[in-house]
Amino acid sequence: MTNLYPDDSYTLHTDAYQINMIQTYFQQGIADKHAVFEVFFRDMPFHNGYAVYAGLEHIVHYIQNLHFSQTDIEYLREAEEYPEDFLKYLENFKFTGTVRSAVEGELVYAHEPILQVEGPLADCQLVETALLNIINYQTLIATKAARIRSVAGDDALMEFGTRRAQEFDAAIWGTRAAYIGGFNATSNVRAGKIFGIPISGTHAHALVQTYGNDYEAFKAYATTHRDCVFLVDTYDTLRSGVPTAIRVAKELGDQINFQGVRIDSGDMAYLSKRIRQKLDEAGFPNAKIYASNDLDEKTIQSLKMQDAKIDVWGIGTRLITAFDQPALGAVYKMVAIEGDDGEMRATIKLSNNAEKVTTPGKKQVWRITKKADGKSEGDYVTLIDEDPRREESLFMFHPSYTYINKTVTDFNARPVLQDIFKDGELVYKLPTLSAIRDRCRGALANLWPEYKRDLNPQKYPVDLSQDCWDNKMAIIKDIHDYVHKLPE
Numbered sequence: 001m002t003n004l005y006p007d008d009s010y011t012l013h014t015d016a017y018q019i020n021m022i023q024t025y026f027q028q029g030i031a032d033k034h035a036v037f038e039v040f041f042r043d044m045p046f047h048n049g050y051a052v053y054a055g056l057e058h059i060v061h062y063i064q065n066l067h068f069s070q071t072d073i074e075y076l077r078e079a080e081e082y083p084e085d086f087l088k089y090l091e092n093f094k095f096t097g098t099v100r101s102a103v104e105g106e107l108v109y110a111h112e113p114i115l116q117v118e119g120p121l122a123d124c125q126l127v128e129t130a131l132l133n134i135i136n137y138q139t140l141i142a143t144k145a146a147r148i149r150s151v152a153g154d155d156a157l158m159e160f161g162t163r164r165a166q167e168f169d170a171a172i173w174g175t176r177a178a179y180i181g182g183f184n185a186t187s188n189v190r191a192g193k194i195f196g197i198p199i200s201g202t203h204a205h206a207l208v209q210t211y212g213n214d215y216e217a218f219k220a221y222a223t224t225h226r227d228c229v230f231l232v233d234t235y236d237t238l239r240s241g242v243p244t245a246i247r248v249a250k251e252l253g254d255q256i257n258f259q260g261v262r263i264d265s266g267d268m269a270y271l272s273k274r275i276r277q278k279l280d281e282a283g284f285p286n287a288k289i290y291a292s293n294d295l296d297e298k299t300i301q302s303l304k305m306q307d308a309k310i311d312v313w314g315i316g317t318r319l320i321t322a323f324d325q326p327a328l329g330a331v332y333k334m335v336a337i338e339g340d341d342g343e344m345r346a347t348i349k350l351s352n353n354a355e356k357v358t359t360p361g362k363k364q365v366w367r368i369t370k371k372a373d374g375k376s377e378g379d380y381v382t383l384i385d386e387d388p389r390r391e392e393s394l395f396m397f398h399p400s401y402t403y404i405n406k407t408v409t410d411f412n413a414r415p416v417l418q419d420i421f422k423d424g425e426l427v428y429k430l431p432t433l434s435a436i437r438d439r440c441r442g443a444l445a446n447l448w449p450e451y452k453r454d455l456n457p458q459k460y461p462v463d464l465s466q467d468c469w470d471n472k473m474a475i476i477k478d479i480h481d482y483v484h485k486l487p488e
């Protein structure tokens with residue numbers, strides 16, 4: 001049985017261990033200790049050369065509405081029997097942290113901070129789960145959408161995934177992410193209403209089945225709608241669907257705006273070529289051929305190689321479920337904590353698995369581009385007080401294989417992490433969705449094609465500054481020295 005509370009919020013949309021840790025911090029008197037956490041992911045999704053960052057708008061809404069409601073407190077009292085003074089603390093909780101983040105539509109890469117939360121330890125801890133939940137999904141879908149866009153050229157891409165999405169929220173935020181990544185429209189009407197994404201749609205097989213034949217169905221649809229795309233594969237695409245679409249388009253002429261036909265099964269290369277021929281011969285060279293049926297960047301690319309005559313692609317399942325990579329794997333790690341002396345101390349998470357070793361310290365990511373052509377040179381991760389804009393040249397080296405390096409001159413350095421909340425106050429003006437989408441398109445235009453190819457792209461450099469690297473090595477050495485002194 002679902003209990004929906006009138007004061008429901010997403011504040012309890014967190015893992016129980018976060019509240020348990022906050023309880024410890026509270027009872028130990030360190031809940032307000034200053035801390036810094038950063039979000040990053042370790043592997044590029046879909047083995048892609050870039051990822052498209054999405055999720056910030058949802059994060060802003062989430063943080064703005066962060067408070068423990070009366071029923072939240074009652075639930076925690078009953079379910080976990082937290083002490084009353086801790087519940088009182090939660091009841092008065094207000095997020096006062098500072099959030100810096102990449103902005104939506106920006107390209108981001110593995111092993112660099114894409115969002116940073118700084119502030120009271122408790123505040124930082126509470127938001128981990130929701131931030132990761134949002135970023136992990138939306139960035140994944142925006143990236144998948146950009147991959148699909150990269151093979152579709154200028155063709156129209158329609159997002160059809162709601163029925164196959166992992167529930168309501170995924171459909172809604174997923175279609176927004178798809179739009180950021182380069183889709184043109186969605187079939188989800190609510191997403192149109194909420195986000196202003198253009199909505200678009202054809203009709204389903206059920207319409208044809210209702211009338212029992214293509215002719216009556218198309219005619220009924222055409223007399224009730226101006227912009228008509230007829231679904232032609234209910235009974236027989238070439239013998240019935242397409243000739244009937246042409247017949248109705250001719251019979252109704254100017255009374256309708258015949259847009260084209262959709263195919264949803266069969267060999268799409270063969271069918272689309274035959275359909276194109278028939279539409280052209282019938283005098284409808286501008287009528288478009290829509291295709292849907294488990295499409296993704298691989299099938300689109302293959303169909304294009306087969307010279308399929310498809311103009312509009314309807315994409316559902318494989319986009320909205322990130323079919324070939326179900327999770328981005330972004331993590332949220334502490335990088336600095338206030339020491340007992342009040343000074344901030346950079347912290348690390350060591351691991352036997354080299355991939356899992358974090359980069360300590362509060363950082364900034366700088367996007368380095370050549371002044372001459374604006375093209376990407378790589379990302380340069382620094383400690384927060386460094387500013388590469390003051391430098392004449394940058395020595396950029398691979399963080400593991402340091403002999404791979406280059407010196408960059410005549411460059412621009414742009415900070416990727418921007419202030420979103422300062423001490424709990426929103427200081428960032430959320431851009432329009434179309435501005436976000438344009439940003440993504442612009443960022444991709446400045447990326448070398450070697451990083452953009454679909455298969456085995458070059459690895460985009462994400463390098464640490466010398467200070468950042470030295471700091472990491474020094475901390476690793478300190479910890480090794482400490483561990484080696486421990487008894488076996």
Ligand SMILES: Nc1ncnc2c1ncn2[C@@H]1O[C@H](COP(=O)(O)OP(=O)(O)OP(=O)(O)O)[C@@H](O)[C@H]1O
Pocket residue numbers: 264265266267268269270292293294295299302303306
């Ligand atoms: N010419 C083609 N080249 C590559 N892939 C294609 C081609 N034509 C169709 N496909 C893809 O092949 C897959 C199977 O399509 P097909 O229509 O044969 O089977 P289906 O999905 O079982 O059909 P239905 O939806 O009627 O059940 C789909 O993902 C479709 O997009």
Ligand SMILES: O=P(O)(O)OC[C@H]1O[C@H](OP(=O)(O)OP(=O)(O)O)[C@H](O)[C@@H]1O
Pocket residue numbers: 160161163164204264292293294295314315316317318
């Ligand atoms: O194939 P997708 O990329 O997920 O796109 C969405 C699918 O939704 C509709 O199919 P429907 O739900 O009627 O199922 P069916 O066509 O697979 O029978 C539509 O005809 C597409 O095939």
Ligand SMILES: O=C(O)c1cccnc1
Pocket residue numbers: 160161187200201202203204262292314316
């Ligand atoms: O409008 C369409 O054609 C459509 C919408 C959702 C799913 N499949 C198709």
